[in-house]
Amino acid sequence: MTLEQLALENHGYSYAFLDEFAKRELRRRILKAIALPGYQVPYASRELPIARGWGTGGLQVTLSLVGPEDVVKVIDQGADDSVNAANLRRFITRVSDAASTTDATQATIIQSRHRIPEERLHEGQVLVLQVPDPEPMRSVEHDISRAREMHADADYGLLWLALYEQLVRYRRVTQGASYPVMVHKRYVMSPSPIPRWDTPKLHQAAHLTLLAAGREKRLYAVPPYTDVYPLEFTDVPFKVEDQRGWVCIRTGAQNKFMNEIPNEDGTSTHEMSDTGYIEKLLNAQPGDTYYDNNGNFYIRGYIRS
Amino acid sequence: MYVAARGGEGAIQNAEALYNDLKAPIDADVVRAIERTMPYLIDRVMGEGSLYAPELAALALAQTGGDLYEAVLILRAYRSTQPRLAYAEPVTTKMLFTVRRISAAFKDIPGGQVLGPTLDYSHRIFQLDVLDGKAAATATFTPDTPDAPEPVQPVAPREYPLVADWHRMAGLMAPLEKHADQDPSDVPDVTREPLLFPAPRAERLQSLSRADTGGILALGYANMRGYGAVHPTINELRLGYAEVQVRHPISGDLISLGRVRVSQAEIVTHFANSATGVFGANKEKRQNHKEELALGFAATMGWNEIKVIAAAMLDKAMDLPAPHPAHTEEFVLYHTDPVEASGFCIHYKLPHYVTFASGMDAMRGANQIAGDEGKSVSEQPEAELVAEAQE
Numbered sequence: 001m002t003l004e005q006l007a008l009e010n011h012g013y014s015y016a017f018l019d020e021f022a023k024r025e026l027r028r029r030i031l032k033a034i035a036l037p038g039y040q041v042p043y044a045s046r047e048l049p050i051a052r053g054w055g056t057g058g059l060q061v062t063l064s065l066v067g068p069e070d071v072v073k074v075i076d077q078g079a080d081d082s083v084n085a086a087n088l089r090r091f092i093t094r095v096s097d098a099a100s101t102t103d104a105t106q107a108t109i110i111q112s113r114h115r116i117p118e119e120r121l122h123e124g125q126v127l128v129l130q131v132p133d134p135e136p137m138r139s140v141e142h143d144i145s146r147a148r149e150m151h152a153d154a155d156y157g158l159l160w161l162a163l164y165e166q167l168v169r170y171r172r173v174t175q176g177a178s179y180p181v182m183v184h185k186r187y188v189m190s191p192s193p194i195p196r197w198d199t200p201k202l203h204q205a206a207h208l209t210l211l212a213a214g215r216e217k218r219l220y221a222v223p224p225y226t227d228v229y230p231l232e233f234t235d236v237p238f239k240v241e242d243q244r245g246w247v248c249i250r251t252g253a254q255n256k257f258m259n260e261i262p263n264e265d266g267t268s269t270h271e272m273s274d275t276g277y278i279e280k281l282l283n284a285q286p287g288d289t290y291y292d293n294n295g296n297f298y299i300r301g302y303i304r305s
Numbered sequence: 306m307y308v309a310a311r312g313g314e315g316a317i318q319n320a321e322a323l324y325n326d327l328k329a330p331i332d333a334d335v336v337r338a339i340e341r342t343m344p345y346l347i348d349r350v351m352g353e354g355s356l357y358a359p360e361l362a363a364l365a366l367a368q369t370g371g372d373l374y375e376a377v378l379i380l381r382a383y384r385s386t387q388p389r390l391a392y393a394e395p396v397t398t399k400m401l402f403t404v405r406r407i408s409a410a411f412k413d414i415p416g417g418q419v420l421g422p423t424l425d426y427s428h429r430i431f432q433l434d435v436l437d438g439k440a441a442a443t444a445t446f447t448p449d450t451p452d453a454p455e456p457v458q459p460v461a462p463r464e465y466p467l468v469a470d471w472h473r474m475a476g477l478m479a480p481l482e483k484h485a486d487q488d489p490s491d492v493p494d495v496t497r498e499p500l501l502f503p504a505p506r507a508e509r510l511q512s513l514s515r516a517d518t519g520g521i522l523a524l525g526y527a528n529m530r531g532y533g534a535v536h537p538t539i540n541e542l543r544l545g546y547a548e549v550q551v552r553h554p555i556s557g558d559l560i561s562l563g564r565v566r567v568s569q570a571e572i573v574t575h576f577a578n579s580a581t582g583v584f585g586a587n588k589e590k591r592q593n594h595k596e597e598l599a600l601g602f603a604a605t606m607g608w609n610e611i612k613v614i615a616a617a618m619l620d621k622a623m624d625l626p627a628p629h630p631a632h633t634e635e636f637v638l639y640h641t642d643p644v645e646a647s648g649f650c651i652h653y654k655l656p657h658y659v660t661f662a663s664g665m666d667a668m669r670g671a672n673q674i675a676g677d678e679g680k681s682v683s684e685q686p687e688a689e690l691v692a693e694a695q696e
Contacts, residue, residue: 019386025497042499046385051378052648054655077659084655086313114659132652144635145502170671171678176664195663215645217499241666260662273659 016063017095022046026064026219030210033221038183040134040151045217055088055113056214058130062092062111065126070098073107078115078257078273085113102276105287114177116198118256118277119287120298121207123224129192131213134220136180136190156188156231163231173236182229183222191228197240197257200297201290202228237304244295246270251281255295324370331367339363348566348607349373353643354380355496355515356387357565357606374647381644385496392489394550394559398569399464401545408468409539410573416465421544468541469571469600478598502635509623509634513616514605517643524637525615528622532629535622540573540600544608569604570613574621599624 014020022044029043048056066072074089076082080102088111093100101107104117111128121127140158141147150156159180166174177193181202191199192211202209202222212219222228232238246258249269256277258270272278280286290298297303329335340347340363350362354377362380369375405421408414472478495511504512513521528535546564553560576596601621603613622632630636640646 013386017386019388021388022385042501044497044499046496047378047381047644048385049379049382051651052645053650053652054648056648077656081313082656083313083317087317090314090317113655114657132649144639171674172667172670174667174671176667177660193660193663195659197663215649239670241663242670243666257659258662259658260665 013095015096016066017048017091018046018060018063022060023064026060029219030061030064030221033210033219034208034223036187037223037226038181038187038189038220040189040218040220042217043219045214048214050088050091052215053132054084055111055130057212057216057219058111058113058128058214059088059092060214061128061210061212061219062109063096065109065128066092066096066098068097070096070108071106072096072098072100073102073104073110073276074100074112075110075115075117075274075276076113078117078259079275081275102279104274104276114193114195115257115273116194116201116290118272118274118289118291119280120290121205123206125207127207127209129194129209129211131190131192131211131216131218133178134190134211134213134216134218136178136188151187154186159188159231163233167233167236173239179238180231182227182231184226184228188231189220189222189228195241195257196230196238197243197291199228199230199238200240200299200302202226203302204228204299232304239305240303243270248272248278250278253281253293255291255293256289328370336360336363336367339366344566345608349518349609349612350376350380352605352607352609352612353377353515353517354384355606356380356384374643377643378648391551391554393562394552395489396547396549396567398467398543401543401547401567402463402564403465403543403545405544406465406541407539408541410468414468414541415471416462419461419465469573472540472573472598478600500638504634504638509620509638510603512638512642513603513620515643516612516616516638516641517646518609518612520641520643520646521612521615521619524631524641525618528618528629528632529615533622533625533632535572535574535601535618535625537572537574537601537618537621539614540571542568542570542610542614544568544610566607567604568608568610568613569602570610570617572601572614572617572621573598574601 016023018026025044029041033039033041045057046060048059050056050059062072072089072092073080074085074092076085076088079085080089089100092098092111098109104110104119104121107125109126109128110117110121111130113130116127116129135144135147137147137150137156137159140162141150150158163173163175166172175196177195178190179196179199180188181191181199183189189211191202204225204227205222206224208224209222210219211221230238241257243255243258245254246260247254247270248256248258249271251272253272257273259273261269261271263269277286277289288298292298340359343363343366344359346366347359347362350366350373351357351359353373354362354365356362358380361383362376365376365379366373368379403419403421405423406416406419408418469478473480493505493507495508495515498508500508500512527533529537545567547567548564549562550559551562552558575598599621601617601619601624603616603620605613605616619632619637622628623634623637625632
């Protein structure tokens with residue numbers, strides 16, 4: 001009997017890369033996050049073979065959920081073929097043997113950086129949003145311990161004040177992406193740097209949204225059918241990006257979130273940011289979208305402006 | 306298996322291939338040469354990667370063409386998947402097989418100053434003979450085999466006393482608190498639990514131990530230059546080998562797993578009670594208590610003197626009742642992790658066109674309102690406004 005015979009075969013890495021202890025921790029924290037909508041749950045956050053700040057939070061959540069039966073869609077800024085999305089998809093499918101798709105309605109898990117698909121997600125789907133900074137109050141309170149206390153007290157006065165200051169200075173709210181939202185009437189949450197166009201899609205959504213920051217070691221959730229409202233003053237309603245009149249050069253579509261592509265003559269061309277939706281418009285019958293072709297949000301009256 | 310999108314995938318594979326084509330190929334000999342000729346680089350990678358594996362650290366450096374942050378990330382990503390099999394027995398400073406220990410606080414110290422291996426007093430000039438192919442300055446001392454070829458008399462002591470123990474005997478420093486034997490699995494572990502503030506001391510020292518050398522140096526240097534009320538003296542700096550021992554799970558016998566290179570620094574400050582404000586506004590207590598010396602401490606795997614000196618000073622600075630904003634515990638520990646800091650820095654290379662567009666929309670909207678009212682939106686340059694709107 002030699003030592004070699006006694007030793008177990010070298011298995012390299014675990015299924016879906018993370019070891020079972022890490023997965024168990026993540027799943028427990030995810031359950032806690034679902035139980036406390038919008039509350040930032042601290043977690044250990046393991047290092048992954050992808051650079052920190054490149055979606056390692058979302059990736060840990062995806063890896064803790066994915067199984068060989070899953071169908072995964074990965075997008076970055078709405079695009080499936082963006083280099084970072086391609087890289088994450090390559091990693092997830094390589095370590096989990098899950099299938100991949102560009103069709104938002106076919107995916108069981110959608111990992112996304114900075115976009116929510118245009119087509120309405122349905123029950124049973126999980127949207128995993130990558131989060132650079134989970135703290136909606138970072139700009140008004142950089143001390144994390146203090147911000148945690150303010151969340152505990154639901155003390156969001158400074159955040160309202162910041163919006164008010166924008167209004168006074170620029171005559172409108174100048175917050176771009178990452179527009180802060182109130183979740184389940186309790187916690188103010190950063191929806192990750194999705195454009196304001198995507199923010200309403202979180203409200204009373206049929207799907208589960210998990211948001212995870214790897215570097216900052218926080219994850220949080222919006223369970224299905226949860227109230228999510230942008231912070232807005234009664235007399236100054238929340239506004240999505242004004243892209244009226246922008247026409248997608250590839251599909252002719254309007255009233256979907258567009259990329260603005262500069263031309264040499266100083267003008268711009270527009271193209272839909274959601275490449276999976278472009279593909280469907282060109283090749284198949286797309287499903288229902290959050291905004292109709294006239295730009296009306298599917299829950300009437302939610303967007304007041 | 307159906308693969309969704311191919312456009313970006315070919316590009317990233319070609320990019321990686323090109324990266325590898327632009328450097329010489331690596332093999333086992335190259336890795337071994339890196340390990341043997343650059344122990345201090347290996348130590349830095351192992352310390353920041355928080356995994357003592359010289360061969361893997363050398364491989365990581367070879368694979369990444371010497372990109373330090375990439376090498377550390379490979380080590381960390383591998384480490385994070387490794388299970389906890391056992392907890393080593395505690396190692397005390399006295400138990401170290403010490404090869405270098407110096408104190409700046411006294412001319413001589415019990416046990417003696419031991420200069421050991423250092424470049425501190427070398428002339429930093431090139432050994433151009435090496436390039437000419439002439440005989441190199443050969444090393445007779447190989448760090449991996451600390452046994453000197455010819456033992457000298459008297460033989461160096463196996464253990465050296467602690468300088469801090471002398472302070473304690475002299476009544477200049479508070480005695481060490483007695484701690485009951487702690488189950489090692491109860492020690493907080495920064496790699497298994499998220500860091501929250503105020504952090505347990507174990508987590509603070511662990512974080513400093515795996516922190517980025519450059520980051521710790523920058524913050525520590527700011528403190529040394531005057532941004533802080535800590536006026537430190539190096540009480541004791543040690544380089545040595547620590548024997549890693551575990552108990553056999555069945556027989557209970559102590560087994561040695563080998564020695565690892567470690568470094569540690571203790572810095573000392575005067576008037577610790579005033580400086581740390583332990584008595585706060587309690588004047589009576591303050592008056593009745595005598596002033597004491599206090600220690601700042603840091604240790605790391607590998608020999609990395611700059612890091613442990615700067616980290617020990619920051620350890621003390623973080624204890625101040627009102628530290629400089631750059632020396633609060635949260636600021637120091639959050640901003641000196643090499644993997645997190647470097648990762649976030651390079652993430653700005655990723656496309657941000659959705660967030661940029663959202664900010665542009667807000668800015669155009671603000672400009673339009675201002676235009677309607679016949680005045681400029683603000684004195685602020687546009688770039689600044691976009692950045693603000695993007696937040």
